[in-house]
Amino acid sequence: xxxxxxxxxxxxxxxxxxxxxxxxxxxxxxxxxxxxxxxxxxxxxxxxxxxxxxxxxxxxxxxxxxxxxxxxxxxxxxxxxxxxxxxxxxxxxxxxxxxxxxxxxxxxxxxxxx
Amino acid sequence: xxxxxxxxxxxxxxxxxxxxxxxxxxxxxxxxxxxxxxxxxxxxxxxxxxxxxxxxxxxxxxxxxxxxxxxxxxxxxxxxxxxxxxxxxxxxxxxxxxxxxxxxxxxxxxxxx
Numbered sequence: 743x744x745x746x747x748x749x750x751x752x753x754x755x756x757x758x759x760x761x762x763x764x765x766x767x768x769x770x771x772x773x774x775x776x777x778x779x780x781x782x783x784x785x786x787x788x789x790x791x792x793x794x795x796x797x798x799x800x801x802x803x804x805x806x807x808x809x810x811x812x813x814x815x816x817x818x819x820x821x822x823x824x825x826x827x828x829x830x831x832x833x834x835x836x837x838x839x840x841x842x843x844x845x846x847x848x849x850x851x852x853x854x855x856x
Numbered sequence: 857x858x859x860x861x862x863x864x865x866x867x868x869x870x871x872x873x874x875x876x877x878x879x880x881x882x883x884x885x886x887x888x889x890x891x892x893x894x895x896x897x898x899x900x901x902x903x904x905x906x907x908x909x910x911x912x913x914x915x916x917x918x919x920x921x922x923x924x925x926x927x928x929x930x931x932x933x934x935x936x937x938x939x940x941x942x943x944x945x946x947x948x949x950x951x952x953x954x955x956x957x958x959x960x961x962x963x964x965x966x967x968x969x
Binding site: 773797842848850 | 897959
């Protein structure tokens, strides 16, 4: 079974631009969560989608948004990029949104904002 | 405020010894704790989980304990090997929202031959 696939692996953008990241979950997994990982803040929850609905959201500004499609694939968008948005963005899928919610992570997209 | 902390940013031990990593939390009611391993340039990989009503779980050379009185989980790797060198993350799954997982900052474990 193929794992979680994230594209692209690396991105370089400039301040003010916007970016869209893509995530394909493990086949059969309906829940997709997004995380931001930085050296200073660690791994922080952005949001979670289940059956095309956002079920939960972390403490991030509205510039961060996402969506999920009927095939469970998900995209994350960041508008008006800031230098502080430079991070590794990880997508994780799970079989359900409840117990035990084991997260299966992709390799991530490394975003650099210049 | 709510916090989850992994006490050691880095841990260096000799091959063959037992590595013990600590995860403490405050102001949460966890349904369970999960432990993940992350290698450089890769996403975290799930290792073990332990539920609130469990004291200990084992899987091969790995052991996790959970003390709700101390609000602490310990993660042990016995007979450690250089291949165990990685960053280990604990993750708390709260009763209030099972999908909003809170991760610790991680402990970078180095096993020297």
